[in-house]
Amino acid sequence: MKPKSAEAARNTQKGTPTQDGIGPFCHLAGLFGQRLYFYNRTKRYTDKLKIDSSRCIGCGQCAAVCPMKNITLVDGSAKSGERCTMCYRCISRCPQQCITLLGKRVVEQCRIERYL
Template identity: 50%
Template sequence: MVVIYFSGTGNSRYVAELFCNEYDEGAKAFSIEDDDITQVVKNEEMLVFAYPVQYSTVPKILRDFIIENNELWESKKVFVIATMGLFSGDGAGILGRLLLQYGAEVIGGLHLKMPDSIGDEKVLKRPLEKNRELVKKAEQKISRSVQLLKSGKPTQEGIGVLYRMAGFFGQRLYFGHKTKNYSNKLRVDEDKCIGCGKCEKLCPMNNIKIVDKKVVQNNQCTMCYRCINNCSKQAMTLLGKKVVEQSVIEKYL
């Protein structure tokens, strides 16, 4: 078994690695950004995907990865883990249905509520201890899910018609268009930015370049919030107008 993940601030990476450790010492987790990911997938019969939902759907970068490598998913058994700050409905199911189009067999899903990564929206924030509790509950849920998967009874969260309706009417109907294309909404406060280049190194899309100590963008943001949550000067925003709290998984462990 191999776990494949995409992660912005570390939530999905953390649960992917934990799932591996719980399942088998020989199991490994790989980011879709790893150079050898396609070779790894070719040699495996069972795959576990872990990713953060955005508006009850799949981030553009992950969707593109699935489509561009569509020949890899034929006959693979797939289990999907969806991480979320609030609600997703069918987070596991929507990625599962995409993989199903390319011949995969979706055997189950798991939904994990985690600390929210949207650093510039106050309404989504929780106290530190509450976020730590969420992580602990997610760890316990992963342990139970792994045992069920091993026994041939994988959890089915996010799979099925009722979950799909919840995801569609809960978020996708109103906000799903926001992930159909890459975003050009990333903003940089030039009075705060010092041109250190950290955001350029972190960006999974190569969307950011530092030119003459200023940020230059390609308008290819996949809304992962890595740059916003790691900027030492809190100079970057996307959905909100100012950084409320920088959230990375290490903060809650």
């Protein structure tokens, strides 16, 4: 073994692993990098529900589970109001998977039954 790797192995056995190269600057860069990445990924998200009316069958399950009564059925299709608290109950309940909060349209939603 090389001297540095032997020393690292001894330190690990003692319970004090070597942390060469992980200084305060690296920690700060990682912290700010994560925050910046998360901000850029979520800045276009909104609390407005998007309902694909072409896929909605008007079953009313989303309206029934909404604790804020934010969803109503109009002309056989679900319509969203302005009181969404982002609880995701309607999204989870919709059998047609036509409701989303993230993005402009529903791409795919997976249910746990798919993996059981």
